[in-house]
Amino acid sequence: MNKSDLAFGRMNFILLAVGMLVVIVGFILMGGGSSTEEAYNPDIFSAQRTKVAPLVCLLGFVSMVYAVVHKSKSGEGAE
Numbered sequence: 001m002n003k004s005d006l007a008f009g010r011m012n013f014i015l016l017a018v019g020m021l022v023v024i025v026g027f028i029l030m031g032g033g034s035s036t037e038e039a040y041n042p043d044i045f046s047a048q049r050t051k052v053a054p055l056v057c058l059l060g061f062v063s064m065v066y067a068v069v070h071k072s073k074s075g076e077g078a079e
Helices: 011-028 045-071
Strands: none
Touching: 011 045
């Protein structure tokens, strides 16, 4: 298989990996303890879980879309 046959260049794969890591970090930020029938945990409504983590995930997904549509340079990958 020739490198010119690939749909993405090296930079596309790097950007995809970074975007995926950002999404994973966003999901980790959403995690934590939950409320049970015996005890109420007010941390389920913290700003980190309701605002920051979804924005981090959205940023990761947008960067992954950018990585897919990013046009490689002529010497780097497919033209």
